[in-house]
Amino acid sequence: MYQTLYRKYRPRSFSEIVGQDIIVRTLKNSILNCKVAHAYLFIGPRGTGKTSTAKIFARAVNCLDNHEGDICANCIACDFSMHKDCLDIIEIDAASNNGVDEIRNLREKVALVPSELKYKVYIIDEVHMLTISAFNALLKTLEEPPEHVIFILATTDPQKVPETIISRCQCFNFSRIADLNIVNYLSMVCQKEKIDCEADVLEHIAVMSDGGMRDSISMLDKLSSYKNGKIVLEDFLTLNGLVTTKDLDNFLNLILESKVSLIIEMLENWNSKGKNIVQIMIQFLDFLKSELIEGYINNTVTNLSLLQELANLLNEKMFDIKKSSNPKIYIEIMLLNFVNQCKIISREIISSKTSKIDELNCDIIQNKHDSQEKSESFKNADHVSCDENSISEVKEKKSVIMENCSSKFSHSNINDIMEIRMNNAFISAKKEFLKEDKLKFNQLNDYTFDQNIGYLVCALLDGKIRLSSENYLVVSYEYDSVVLENLVNFQNMEKVLFDKLGMTKKLIIISDDKWSVYAKQYVDHLKNNEQYEYRKEPELMFDYGVSQGEENLNNENNDSVSSIFGDIVEMC
Numbered sequence: 257m258y259q260t261l262y263r264k265y266r267p268r269s270f271s272e273i274v275g276q277d278i279i280v281r282t283l284k285n286s287i288l289n290c291k292v293a294h295a296y297l298f299i300g301p302r303g304t305g306k307t308s309t310a311k312i313f314a315r316a317v318n319c320l321d322n323h324e325g326d327i328c329a330n331c332i333a334c335d336f337s338m339h340k341d342c343l344d345i346i347e348i349d350a351a352s353n354n355g356v357d358e359i360r361n362l363r364e365k366v367a368l369v370p371s372e373l374k375y376k377v378y379i380i381d382e383v384h385m386l387t388i389s390a391f392n393a394l395l396k397t398l399e400e401p402p403e404h405v406i407f408i409l410a411t412t413d414p415q416k417v418p419e420t421i422i423s424r425c426q427c428f429n430f431s432r433i434a435d436l437n438i439v440n441y442l443s444m445v446c447q448k449e450k451i452d453c454e455a456d457v458l459e460h461i462a463v464m465s466d467g468g469m470r471d472s473i474s475m476l477d478k479l480s481s482y483k484n485g486k487i488v489l490e491d492f493l494t495l496n497g498l499v500t501t502k503d504l505d506n507f508l509n510l511i512l513e514s515k516v517s518l519i520i521e522m523l524e525n526w527n528s529k530g531k532n533i534v535q536i537m538i539q540f541l542d543f544l545k546s547e548l549i550e551g552y553i554n555n556t557v558t559n560l561s562l563l564q565e566l567a568n569l570l571n572e573k574m575f576d577i578k579k580s581s582n583p584k585i586y587i588e589i590m591l592l593n594f595v596n597q598c599k600i601i602s603r604e605i606i607s608s609k610t611s612k613i614d615e616l617n618c619d620i621i622q623n624k625h626d627s628q629e630k631s632e633s634f635k636n637a638d639h640v641s642c643d644e645n646s647i648s649e650v651k652e653k654k655s656v657i658m659e660n661c662s663s664k665f666s667h668s669n670i671n672d673i674m675e676i677r678m679n680n681a682f683i684s685a686k687k688e689f690l691k692e693d694k695l696k697f698n699q700l701n702d703y704t705f706d707q708n709i710g711y712l713v714c715a716l717l718d719g720k721i722r723l724s725s726e727n728y729l730v731v732s733y734e735y736d737s738v739v740l741e742n743l744v745n746f747q748n749m750e751k752v753l754f755d756k757l758g759m760t761k762k763l764i765i766i767s768d769d770k771w772s773v774y775a776k777q778y779v780d781h782l783k784n785n786e787q788y789e790y791r792k793e794p795e796l797m798f799d800y801g802v803s804q805g806e807e808n809l810n811n812e813n814n815d816s817v818s819s820i821f822g823d824i825v826e827m828c
């Protein structure tokens with residue numbers, strides 16, 4: 257049977273471990289100097305050699321004729337410990353044996369002397385998966401271990417390991433393996449396995465595996481199965497749903513030239529070809545990094561600061577992109593927002609002749625990354641103490657920019673609409689509406705598996721209904737990425753409310769954080785006896801018969817506000 261390359265090239269002695277030189281040297285020295293601790297904790301990302309090092313250490317510490325701390329591979333002890341069924345090297349996967357019973361069972365066996373070797377070594381992988389009671393049971397053993405026992409705990413997530421455990425272990429941090437080390441190791445594997453592979457493919461594998469040797473060898477294995485002849489970069493890109501550097505270069509140019517529709521088209525094109533959009537963004541970030549380095553060293557790249565901004569944005573949002581259930585839409589909105597911001601800044605720079613406008617620039621520049629805060633920044637901009645003329649100038653510019661924004665997905669536009677709606681919703685919100693709508697929402701559960709609208713129904717049900725007025729309904733979500741996704745669909749979600757519940761309300765989709773801010777503002781307004789004034793929202797592309805009528809401006813209920821908005825007042 258075919259043995260996967262990863263298993264075949266698993267290190268079997270300290271000398272074969274790649275990229276963890278300091279740890280290896282320390283462990284070898286501890287064996288040489290007879291200073292072996294009774295408990296170790298190996299911390300590090302996946303595929304960096306924690307388990308392999310643990311196994312080798314378990315053998316080396318038992319070797320009868322160690323070579324400068326490494327195994328000899330010839331003595332009886334090495335022979336015993338090489339066998340899978342060696343009774344004295346016990347591997348436990350905490351992910352599947354995480355209960356207190358397993359650890360109690362272990363404690364009972366710990367007391368027994370080793371059957372074949374000098375030390376009994378327990379390797380507990382993914383130790384953070386143990387339950388609290390299992391940790392407590394383990395702690396007792398770690399406190400007073402028998403002389404002949406060594407524990408090696410390994411984890412990718414040290415945050416979840418109790419401090420009491422960590423403090424009783426000698427800790428080693430396994431770092432991500434450097435790309436160069438991975439490339440060299442893969443070249444060696446290629447040579448031995450007679451795999452014909454272009455050098456830049458190996459570099460790409462190293463970047464993609466993010467410092468994990470196991471992943472990189474598995475990737476090479478996959479590639480060699482995919483292609484019989486010489487493996488070229490195109491094969492690597494196809495197999496991983498990635499694109500060429502030329503594609504990335506084109507993509508970057510489209511962004512820098514603010515060609516909105518072509519950006520969307522390119523993403524759509526990648527998506528329809530089954531490319532992996534998230535991986536492409538990681539690739540794009542790496543590409544930007546190279547461009548920046550090139551730019552700083554050789555001074556050959558124009559738009560350096562813009563590249564820097566784009567790289568920062570992508571870097572900041574990468575976690576959200578990976579987490580998003582629809583990364584393509586998230587990326588689209590993020591990039592449109594970026595393009596739009598670039599337009600604003602270039603316009604501001606051209607026309608910023610007065611110091612007051614300069615102040616405004618700072619305001620906008622400071623806020624330019626935070627898409628959620630965008631409409632806020634405009635609001636702040638309006639509050640800058642400018643004279644009447646400059647304020648109207650700013651407003652004029654703002655409307656020109658908004659008009660320029662060709663896509664209905666324009667995030668700033670949606671944000672503006674949501675802000676206006678939020679304002680209007682506060683005018684005639686009532687607790688009775690809230691109760692009524694929460695009840696009505698239950699009926700949506702019947703449609704969660706509907707092929708056409710199921711995803712919209714789920715999006716509605718996932719939100720928290722915060723406030724309801726005659727014509728508006730506020731739904732909030734914990735994560736910004738979810739808000740962004742739902743903002744794209746908010747009109748379809750309104751249609752679902754209309755079709756299935758007969759509701760003719762306009763939706764306001766915001767984050768939990770933003771809701772808290774609005775709720776607090778509302779309470780402040782009430783305290784100061786300030787009234788919300790109705791604001792007209794911009795025309796929408798589609799209208800599903802939702803009432804456009806003005807909210808009831810009669811705001812007599814202010815006195816009983818705390819009873820109406822109990823949940824708001826409690827929050828503050």
Ligand SMILES: [Zn+2]
Nearest residue numbers: 319328331334
């Ligand atoms: Zn030996």
